[in-house]
Amino acid sequence: QVQLVESGGGLVQAGGSLRLSCATSGRTFRSYAMGWFRQAPGKEREFVAAINWSGGRRYNADSVKGRFTISRDNAKNTVYLQMNSLKPEDTAVYYCAAGIHGIATPLPEYDYWGQGTQVTVSS
Numbered sequence: 001q002v003q004l005v006e007s008g009g010g011l012v013q014a015g016g017s018l019r020l021s022c023a024t025s026g027r028t029f030r031s032y033a034m035g036w037f038r039q040a041p042g043k044e045r046e047f048v049a050a051i052n053w054s055g056g057r058r059y060n061a062d063s064v065k066g067r068f069t070i071s072r073d074n075a076k077n078t079v080y081l082q083m084n085s086l087k088p089e090d091t092a093v094y095y096c097a098a099g100i101h102g103i104a105t106p107l108p109e110y111d112y113w114g115q116g117t118q119v120t121v122s123s
Contacts, residue, residue: 002026002112004096009117012086016121020081022096022114033099034072034079035110038092038119045108048094049081053102061106064090086121093118 008020035050049060049070069082094117097110
């Protein structure tokens, strides 16, 4: 069983930055694709960013392009989401997900999910 634990969320003013981390258990992390999704109150979960198993392919949602960057450190079994120029509309619970298929995809076709971390951006 793979466990994912997100951290790094919090309260930040608009224009500020946060870096989310997702620590993953298991010895096969380097073969997983990793994704970040978010869900705001009253809204459906939406794709934010994804990275394939090697880190060679990355995808961002249009809403975060130029502001958010996904990266991974296979030696630490961790994936990161650097969030800059945050906006109030970025407020949501952020979830990381792992896909054994190894392919970065914006679809929620991931096998394991974390419990989420709250990000709140004040105006």
